[in-house]
Amino acid sequence: MYRIGVDVGGTFTDLVLVHGESGRTIFHKVPSTPHDPSEAIHRGVVELMADNRLDPAQIRHIGHGTTVATNLVIERKGARCALITTRGFRDILDIGRQTRPHNFDYGVRKPEPLAPRRWRKEVRERIEASGAVLEPLNEDDVRRAAEELKADGVESIAICYLHAYRNHTHEQRTRDIVREILPDAYICLSSEVLPEFREYERFSTTVLNAKVGPRMESYLANFLARIKEAGVPQEPYTIHSNGGLMSVEAVRRFPVKTCLSGPAAGVVGAATMGRVIGYPNLVTFDVGGTSTDVSLIANGQAMFSASRNVAGYPVKTPMVDIHVIGAGGGSLTWMDDAGSLKVGPESAGAVPGPVGYGRGGQQPTITDAQISLHRLNPESVLDGKMPIYADAAKQALRTQVADKLGLSVEAAAEGIIRIANANMSRAIRAVSTERGHDLSNFALMAFGGAGPLHALGVARECGIPTVIVPQEPGNMCARGILLTDISFDFVVSDISLVSAETWPRVLARFDELKGAAAAWLDEEQVPDAQRRYVSQIDARYVGQNFEVQVPVEGLDEAALTRFTADFHEAHRREYGYDVPSRPIEIINCRMKAVGTIAKAPLAPLDATGDNQPRGHRDIWFGDGHGWLSSPVYHRSSLTPGARVDGPAVIEEMSSTTVLEPGHAMTVDAYGNLIINLA
Secondary structure, three states, X not given: OEEEEEEEOOOEEEEEEEEOOXXXXXXXXXXXXXXXXXXXXXXXXXXXXXXXXXXXXXXXXXXXXXXXXXXXXXXXXXXXXXXXXXXXXXXXXXXXXXXXXXXXXXXXXXXXXXXXXXXXXXXXXXXXXXXXXXXXXXXXXXXXXXXHHXXXXXXXEEEEOOOOOOOOHHHXXXXXXXXXXXXXXXXXXXXXXXXXXXXXXXXXXXXXXXXXXXHHHHHHHHXXXXXXXXXXXXXXXXXXXXXXXXXXXXXXXXXXXXXXXXXXXXXXXXXXXXXXXXXXXXXXXXXXXXXXXXXXXXXXXXXEEOOEEEOOEEEOOOEEOEEEEOOOOOEEEEEOOOOOEEEXXXXXOOOOOOHHXXXXXXXXXXXXXXXXXXOOOOOEEOOOOEEOOHHHHHHHHHHHHHHHHOOOHHHHHHHHHHHHHHHHHHHHXXXXXXXXXXXXXXXXXXXXXXXXXXXXXXXXXXXXXXXXXXXXXXXXXXXXXXXXXXXXXXEEEEXXXXXXXXXXXXHHHHXXXXXXXXXXXXXOOOOHHHEEEEEEEEEEEOOOOOOEEEEEOOOOOOHHHHHHHHHHHHHHHHHOOOXXXXXXXXXXXXXXXXXXXXXXXXXXXXXXXXXXXXEEEEEXXXXXXXXXXXXXXXXXXOOOOOEEEOXXXXXXXXXXXXXXXXXEEEXXXXXXXXXXXX
């Protein structure tokens, strides 16, 4: 039995094949096909099976991560989207929270709502915060709105009524009426996408779900067809933003939950690896072709967030807490109006790509800087499968950067890398030191195709003492997909003071959530023995605006005392203080339904290499060292316990690790490269 993990990135599509019993792992990588990501997936799966002489029937599981939903929002390429809402609330997407995206830059504007104002229709209805009907739904208003949207060629509709999280009957009846008039439209309800209070975030999340829904359906149809064409009998799963897997049908209904699909998988994989090798405190550092994703893992557990912005739009759904910046190997270099050198956030992507890839790119990128300094192989990458055009990369750097700044090519390339490292370091501090964590107690786990190229410089700038580079770091996200379970989050808002009188109602809410969670696991065909339920309460002190999340175990009367103590501790950890005498207010009850799936074990490295370099090349290590002749190792030649002293380069199919002068690296039992900067 074999399992395949696939991560679709902006530049490359990464695949991992794992033998279910032994844990033997095989890595593969193909260029991404942005016009239709399923093409690259099909090609990679077919090549992986052919290279290993596998029959498709031997593939028992496929999980994949995708950035399709995120890219649709970023590029504004989603469907023609409309909103039907309560009379008086059509402009809530414009009003929002009345906060500026940047307090001191009046040139930075909020993005336009995904549903244009002319397609935001109001109907007469009103439900109170208690759930009681104040004004019945006016069905004539609904029909009139649907007819107008049909005439305008609208493809998807978000139905969002005030307080629908407490009573969804009006939204459901509206859906039935709209379906009669627009049978082919993609329709989603706020009471299903996000049944929580705070109407702006609920409306924004639901509209975003509607915006990407039709295109996501098309992508999933192509994806399923390609998997079937490859002969694989198993229907694939998709990882979503909370680090769990969802079926294709669930993704069709809630595509907004996949906005951090691929990056979440990398964090899951890193957390699992860290627990096994004895590094429970990690900063994950995932540098791809387009972006850098960083996250914090404390005591073996990833950090989670209940909300974040995607391309400027609030999205409220449980997700791994990942900070994303526009800095990757394909990030373009450019000059601002003052003649200063800038790097990113725009990227060359897979097409045309960096100049050194020879696919038509004309503007130099971070990758071109790495090629020019020979830190990246100036002849070929991907184990020789992809040629590199170093002279073209150097010429682009010379004419577009070095000559304009009066620098040598080496100085210009090093400047580009330093700027990128500074941007990446700021992202790391945003998830660590700015939240009270001491980075000297953490290790940096570097992955993604470009992560190990930047790891030492970034770790040094952030004061992180240890760098860990896993096997085939460019495929870490694909590997992480095979280390996670099926899961889905359920939530209900129930604003109430914590007391012995109200606690039974809270327990009743969790009973309702467990019923919904069990029904979902039934749909996913998860056996009872493989089911698990994780409960949590969002709570705050009375008078506060924001909540802290508190895990709840043992849902019974005695749980009240435990919850109260745990809330004070969580508040103290989050804000630095607690007020035991102040009343506590519950906002949301949450439950995660988990269906555990069989996972291949993390297998120790079975290597028979000679620990010898396969050659040498000159590499630029800054003005302090200049060009140094450095041994070049292929990672497959390094066995557990091997030590390499810098300067040196370790190359593998998916990535390159640069070891600077004065640093040493050892290989652990699982094939990870451990670099101690201290």
